[in-house]
Amino acid sequence: MNTPLLHAWAARWQALRHRLPAGRTLVIGLPYGWLWLFFLLPFLFVLQISFSEVEIASPPYRALLSQSEDVLNIALNLGNYRFIFDDPLYLDAYLGSVKVALVTTLFCLLLGYPMAYAIARAAPTQRNTLLMLVMLPFWTSFLVRVYAWMGLLDNEGLINTLLLALGVIDQPLHLLHTAFSVQLVMVYTYLPFMILPLYSNLVKLDGRLLEAAADLGCRPWRAFVTVTLPLSKNGIVAGAMLVFIPAVGEFVIPELVGTPESLMIGKVLWMEFFDNNNWPMAAAVTCVMLALLIVPIIYLHRREEKALARAARH
Amino acid sequence: MTMAPPLADSAKPYLQIVDVVKQFGEHTAVNGVNLSIAKNEIFALLGSSGCGKSTLLRMLAGMETPTSGRIILDGQDVTRLPPYERPINMMFQSYALFPHMTVEQNIAFGLQQDHLVKSEVQERVARMLELVQMSKYARRKPFQLSGGQQQRVALARSLAKRPKLLLLDEPLGALDKKLRQQTQLELVNMIEQVGVTCIMVTHDQEEAMTMASRVGIMSEGQLLQVASPNDIYERPNCRFTAEFIGETNLFSGQVIVDEADHVEVGASELRLPVYVGHGITGTLGMPVWVSIRPERVGLSRSEPAGSCNHDHGTVQDIAYLGGFSIYHIQLASGKVIKASVPATRWREETAPTWGEAVYVSWADNDAVVLTL
Amino acid sequence: MQNTSSMSWFGRLSLGSGLAFLYLPIVVLVVYSFNASKLVSVWSGFSLGWYVTLFEDEAVMAAFGLSLKVALLASAMSVVLGTMAGLVLARFGPFRGKSLFAGMLTAPMVMPEVITGLSMLLLFVSMQQWFGFPEERGVLTIWIGHVTLCMAYVTVVIRSRLVEMDRSLEEAAMDLGARPLKIFFVITLPLILPAIASGFLLAFTLSLDDLVMTAFLSGPGSTTLPQLIFSRVRLGLNPEINALGTLTVLVVAVLVIAANRIMLHQEKRRAALAAAA
Numbered sequence: 001m002n003t004p005l006l007h008a009w010a011a012r013w014q015a016l017r018h019r020l021p022a023g024r025t026l027v028i029g030l031p032y033g034w035l036w037l038f039f040l041l042p043f044l045f046v047l048q049i050s051f052s053e054v055e056i057a058s059p060p061y062r063a064l065l066s067q068s069e070d071v072l073n074i075a076l077n078l079g080n081y082r083f084i085f086d087d088p089l090y091l092d093a094y095l096g097s098v099k100v101a102l103v104t105t106l107f108c109l110l111l112g113y114p115m116a117y118a119i120a121r122a123a124p125t126q127r128n129t130l131l132m133l134v135m136l137p138f139w140t141s142f143l144v145r146v147y148a149w150m151g152l153l154d155n156e157g158l159i160n161t162l163l164l165a166l167g168v169i170d171q172p173l174h175l176l177h178t179a180f181s182v183q184l185v186m187v188y189t190y191l192p193f194m195i196l197p198l199y200s201n202l203v204k205l206d207g208r209l210l211e212a213a214a215d216l217g218c219r220p221w222r223a224f225v226t227v228t229l230p231l232s233k234n235g236i237v238a239g240a241m242l243v244f245i246p247a248v249g250e251f252v253i254p255e256l257v258g259t260p261e262s263l264m265i266g267k268v269l270w271m272e273f274f275d276n277n278n279w280p281m282a283a284a285v286t287c288v289m290l291a292l293l294i295v296p297i298i299y300l301h302r303r304e305e306k307a308l309a310r311a312a313r314h
Numbered sequence: 315m316t317m318a319p320p321l322a323d324s325a326k327p328y329l330q331i332v333d334v335v336k337q338f339g340e341h342t343a344v345n346g347v348n349l350s351i352a353k354n355e356i357f358a359l360l361g362s363s364g365c366g367k368s369t370l371l372r373m374l375a376g377m378e379t380p381t382s383g384r385i386i387l388d389g390q391d392v393t394r395l396p397p398y399e400r401p402i403n404m405m406f407q408s409y410a411l412f413p414h415m416t417v418e419q420n421i422a423f424g425l426q427q428d429h430l431v432k433s434e435v436q437e438r439v440a441r442m443l444e445l446v447q448m449s450k451y452a453r454r455k456p457f458q459l460s461g462g463q464q465q466r467v468a469l470a471r472s473l474a475k476r477p478k479l480l481l482l483d484e485p486l487g488a489l490d491k492k493l494r495q496q497t498q499l500e501l502v503n504m505i506e507q508v509g510v511t512c513i514m515v516t517h518d519q520e521e522a523m524t525m526a527s528r529v530g531i532m533s534e535g536q537l538l539q540v541a542s543p544n545d546i547y548e549r550p551n552c553r554f555t556a557e558f559i560g561e562t563n564l565f566s567g568q569v570i571v572d573e574a575d576h577v578e579v580g581a582s583e584l585r586l587p588v589y590v591g592h593g594i595t596g597t598l599g600m601p602v603w604v605s606i607r608p609e610r611v612g613l614s615r616s617e618p619a620g621s622c623n624h625d626h627g628t629v630q631d632i633a634y635l636g637g638f639s640i641y642h643i644q645l646a647s648g649k650v651i652k653a654s655v656p657a658t659r660w661r662e663e664t665a666p667t668w669g670e671a672v673y674v675s676w677a678d679n680d681a682v683v684l685t686l
Numbered sequence: 687m688q689n690t691s692s693m694s695w696f697g698r699l700s701l702g703s704g705l706a707f708l709y710l711p712i713v714v715l716v717v718y719s720f721n722a723s724k725l726v727s728v729w730s731g732f733s734l735g736w737y738v739t740l741f742e743d744e745a746v747m748a749a750f751g752l753s754l755k756v757a758l759l760a761s762a763m764s765v766v767l768g769t770m771a772g773l774v775l776a777r778f779g780p781f782r783g784k785s786l787f788a789g790m791l792t793a794p795m796v797m798p799e800v801i802t803g804l805s806m807l808l809l810f811v812s813m814q815q816w817f818g819f820p821e822e823r824g825v826l827t828i829w830i831g832h833v834t835l836c837m838a839y840v841t842v843v844i845r846s847r848l849v850e851m852d853r854s855l856e857e858a859a860m861d862l863g864a865r866p867l868k869i870f871f872v873i874t875l876p877l878i879l880p881a882i883a884s885g886f887l888l889a890f891t892l893s894l895d896d897l898v899m900t901a902f903l904s905g906p907g908s909t910t911l912p913q914l915i916f917s918r919v920r921l922g923l924n925p926e927i928n929a930l931g932t933l934t935v936l937v938v939a940v941l942v943i944a945a946n947r948i949m950l951h952q953e954k955r956r957a958a959l960a961a962a963a
Contacts, residue, residue, distance in 0.1 A: 023867055028778065028787075031771040031837065035790040038834045042805030045812055059811045115704040118697035130701065132946050137708045139938045141895050143912050144931035147919050148711035151718065154923060156725060158714050191708065242796060249798020251898055256919060266898075269800045273902075283808065286801050293797070301792040305785075311849060377857055397860040410858035414876045427863030457960045475862070 043290070050283035051076040061279050080284035090268065090285065094292065097265040101247035104186040105240050108194035111187065112239065116198035117228075120205070131199065138192040146256050149185045150176060153257070181257040182264075190247060194239040201235025202228075234307060241300040245293055265289055328353040328511055329479060334383030336369050336535075343369040344380075345535035356505060356512045358526035362558075363517060366535040368483065371515045375404045375481055388478055398427070403477040407484040409468040411456040417443070417467050418452045424475045442470040445504060462493055469501070473508055480505065482514035486521055498524050519559055523547070531555050547607075552686035556605040561640075563611065563651050565604045569683075572598045578622065579604050579683060583649035589622035591678035596685055603684040608654035610680035613641060613666060614673050624675035627651070629666050641666070643674055712935055719928035736929040743926065745914060753894055753911040756825060760832035761889040767833065768840025768885055769878075773870070775841070776848035777856075794838040803902030806831050810903070823905035831903045832896060836889035843888060847881035848874075880949075887945075891938075 052061040053075075066073045084090040119130045137145060152158050153175040160172040175181055205228065213223040251266035258264070265285065273282040327350035336344040344366045351357050359367040372378045374385060376397030385393045392400050403424070411420050421442050425435045443449040446466035456464055465485070472480060485501060486494045502525050505512050516522050522529050523543040530540040531554070539551045550556035553564065567581030567588070579588040579602055588604050596602065618624040630650060631642035641653045651674055659665075666672050722733035740746060771791055775784075794802060810820055810827050820826055855877070859869045875882075897912040904913065918924050 024778065027770050028774050028781065031767045031774070031841075032783070032787050032790075034767060034837070035787070035834070038806060038809070038830055039790055039794060039802070042802075042809040045808040046805045049808055059815070111700075111704060111707075114696065114700035118701045121697065128946065128950065132942060133705055134708065136939060136942055137712060139891055139942055140712065140935045141912070141915075141931065143895065143897060143915050143919070144715070144927070144934055145711055147915070147927055148715040148931065150919070151923055151928070152711055152714055158718075188707070188711070191704075245796040246798050249800050251798075251800050252916070266798055266800045269804065273804060279808075282804060286804055289798070289801060297793055297796060298789070300796060301789050304792060305788060308845075308849065375857075375861055377860070397857070398863045398865055402861075404858070404861045406854045406858055408852065408854050410852065410854040412855060412859070412873060423859070423864070424862035427868075455959075457956060471858075471862070 046283045046286050046290075049280055050080055050287045051078070052280040052283075053077045053079070054278050054280055059279065060277055077280070080281050081288075083281070084284055084288055089263070090265075090288075093263040093265045093268045094288070096262060097248045097250075098292075100183060100186060100264060101244050101250075103183055104190055104247045105194075105244045107183075107187045108191050108243050109236065109240065112191055112194035112198055113236075116195045116202055116235075119195075119199055120202035121207075127203075134195055135192060142189060143252065146185055146189065146253060149181070149188065150257060153181050153184075176257060177259050179259065179262055182254050182259075182262070185253050185257050186247060186250065189253065190243045193242045197238040197242060198232065198235040201232050201238070205231055234303070237303060238300070238307075241296060241303075245296050245300065248293060249289060327351060328355075328388060329513075330384075330386040331370075331374075332384045332386065334370070334373060334380045334385065336366075336373060336378060337381045342535055344373070346383075347532075347535075347537050349530065349537060349540065351511060351513065354506075354509055354511055355528065356502065356514070356526050358522035358529045359513065359515045359532055360519065360522040360529050360558075361517065361532035365532045367515045367532045370532070371404075371481055371483055371513070374479070374513065375402060376400050401475075401478040402481060403472040403475055403479075404481040404483060405465075405468050405472045405485060407487055409456075409464045409488070411464055411467055411471070413456050416453050416455055417448060417459070420456070420467060421471045421474050424471065428475065438474055442474050445473070445507065446470045461489055462497065465489065465497070469504065473504075473510065476508075477510065480510045480512045482512065484516055484518075485514055486518065487516070494521070501525065523559075531558060533558075549682060550605060550684065553603050553605075553684055554686075556603075556682065556684060561608050561652060561654070563606045563608065565606075565649070567602060567604060569594075569596055569598055569600045569602055572596065576678075577683065579681075583645065583647040585625050585646060587622050588681050589620075589678055590681050590683055594683050594685075596683075600685070605682045605684055606651075606676055606680055608640060608652040610676045611651060611653035612675050613643075613653055613655055613659070614675065615663070615666070617673055618675040623678065623681070624673055625651070626671065626673050629668055629670045629672060632668065639665070641672075643672060645674075712931075715928055716932045716935060719925065719932040721925065721928075724925055736925045737933075740926050740929045740933075745909075746911070746926075746930065749909050749911040749914040752825070752908060756828055756832060756910065757890050757893040760829050760836055760893040761886050763829070763833045764836035764840045764889040764893075765882055765886050767837045768889070769844050769882060771837065771841040772844030772848055773874075776845045791838045791841045794835050795842075799835075799896075799898035800902075802835065803831065803899040806834070806899070807902040823903055824908040827903040827905070828900050828908060828910070831899045832889075832893040835896070835899060836892050839888050839892060840885035843881050843885040844878060847878050851877060887941075 048064060049061055052064055054060060055062045062075070064074055064076065066075065115134065119127055119134070122130055150157075154160070155172040155174065155176065157176070159175065160169075163169045164172065209227055209231075210223055213227050214220075218226070249266045249269075250264060251270050254262075254264040254267045255270070258267070269282050269285045269289070272278050272285060329349075329351040331347055331349040334344055334347045335342065347366075347370060359370065361367045369378060373380050376392070376395060376399075380393060383393070384391060387401065392402070412423065415423070418439055421439045422435050425438055430438075439452075440449070443452055446469055448463065448466050448470065451459060451463060451467075456467070459467065465488070486497055489497060498521060514522070514525065523546075527542065528540060529543055529546050531538045531546065533554055539546060539555045541549070546555065547559055550559065556562050557564065565579075565581040565583050565588070567579045567584075569577055570580040570587060571578035572594075574593045576592065577590050577594050577596075579590070581588060581604060588606075590604075617626070625645050627643040627645040629641055630644040633640040633642075636657070638654055638656045641655060643651050643653060645651060653674060655665075719736055720732050720734065721729055722735060723730035771787075775788055775791070778784075806827075807823070810823060814820060851874075855873055856869055859873045860866075864872065895912060896910075897916055900910050900913060901916075904910065915927060915930065919927060
């Protein structure tokens, strides 16, 4: 390792090192910078454009700043926001989305909790396999699974075909493109997001607590309600947040299995942007949605940080 | 409170810890520690959890930086040096062996950081393996070794670079009791064979007293006493140390006789005063504590002679431990005094039983007067 | 939770019905991909015809190729940035802006993609106006979007692995004279390699499957597979999609089961060797 060439390279590297930012700054700076640029900064643009007006141009909105002689004009168009609050379509869509998201969260909890609990209490060797089975659908394409439901619920789909064949019904049930289908597929899609945090929480529960409760005369159901349930609170909240927040803005499911009437806000945003080409309106809808969701997001973030801090200390 | 440490013979201390303080926010973990260590000394920092000993050790290793104060090793101020630039090596409590490397690679790691020639590295690793008697296991991975074997590898790894200072963090904490006693002596032998200055941190009294030439008792971030194991045990300088090391009987009282060559302490819980056969720095009437070790308390059925240093009571409890028994004697004042009596004491007579009346007594220089 | 006794009947019922619910559509999808007839209501015999059609469909193949390319590139970058971010959150002490940093890493995971997609698009449009770059939306913009999204997930995986890792290993390395950069590559990285692998897989899956954000960020000529599927499915049922779906399920199932098996096997080996010590 004594070649002069290597020495020269080493010397150049040393010189370069002193001019590069310190290692630590780089490691923080790269991801931080990326997120600032591509995640945070875009929101400013959304805000800016939400105050703009539609125009036949490319891009299809009017600039906010304009200059006439020595006067710099900033035109903030509040029309988009006014429209959102005046036109019942938007309010209905927001409320509808929240409602659907809440119902989805509830059913995911009702279905997911027993499953997570059962897996957590299974023997360690079984647990792995069961978890894998639950997570496998999650890894397969989301789109394909929604499509699969379309096939099942369709008027000529499997469910109707079977029921007709069995003679349970005479006419095919109108299952697809209903509020029911949206809710069903939402629950189906978001179920793994509820099961996983619930499971991680429940699996850390000390089984001996339940043994102690039984020893003290507590029947299983009561033990569950007074011991297990409160202790799994964190998992429930985490799962609920992980389902609710993205569910509000869901687009694909209402688009593929929903009705044209019952709009969800994600679909409204898409339509405003792609169909109406009304970027400012879409931006305004986005801002309102953000305002709606920012509080739950911060709440979730705080909880995650606290949980991690607690875990790190042990 | 800072202590002027009793230095070993050598004139210049090898390691100096000067007024070191470490604060974590509001909490002060280390509160002004002064300590000097001589070359090749084995020193133990003893204290219960939370006393600051681990923090002090980590500051020596470089994992933490003191809030104030200095650390000087062999004339070099290492206070602010990062760990990888200090001539100090540490053996971790969990051993921290790199799981993805073999025993050989683990020991060689430190030497490779110094960019030593390959042959030199190999030679030194081989020598280290021989020292800790792990040459057969050179190619094994840590998870294939038992706890004791892992410890030896950890020791070899921390000695490989011939550090100026070796730090041991609870060296025997992870071993089970039987292995511990054997390992204590082995460890000391290996350290002395290599000839390295060593500071160990432990909460186990036996470990500290057996392995170290000097012990420092720490509590709440401060060093209370630094002395040889014998001195710490026989001549504790404060109540905390007296109670922390081994067992003792403590009585509170006042100095009633204060002479140059003897003092007498009147304790409310004892019938007669306590006579101590040497002078103390103190004044007449000063409130003091008297510490008498259980093994110094003798039992007899007949009243001892003299107007001091004995009392009378009933046997309240007996803890039979085979070679010796600990008698709990309740005195007239209600206070219970513990006496540790060897089984051989009862060769000529039967041992006292529960409820029996006995006399307790101790010699003139058995009691230690504590002013703190 | 440890419970050596077998599961209660309620547990078995809920798991059984839950799993049935989760797998019913998938099973039906697979079955009908082999249906010779185009209609779902009629089974006219076993056929691989739709698979043939699928492989001959150039649009599908092109879209798949593009999706694969983007997924590989996006996962690679996500792993790099995500590992850095995970390291920062798990190992670096507090610094100004750390909570914002952590927040920016949680948010993309839950924020609806319509929001993130639209906002990033508007950024690119403005950038194009001011700098002339990026001139056109396409692979680059899709890649940027995917990296931003996937990075958050990778960070979570890496971070939790780092947090549970024994820190004294890194301290021991420092004590033995290794500098921080070296410690990362020689000690930390080998030990978090499984986490990096699962982070990569997670990012890959997310990127391959992403629709909404991609729709906002793609341009002419850059149609990903989900986009293609979506446009076709909107028009109605299509057995070719059944075939595609079945293949996806098959590939994923094989990979997941294989990964699981390897992990279990490794753990068994370790336990055996440790017990022999």
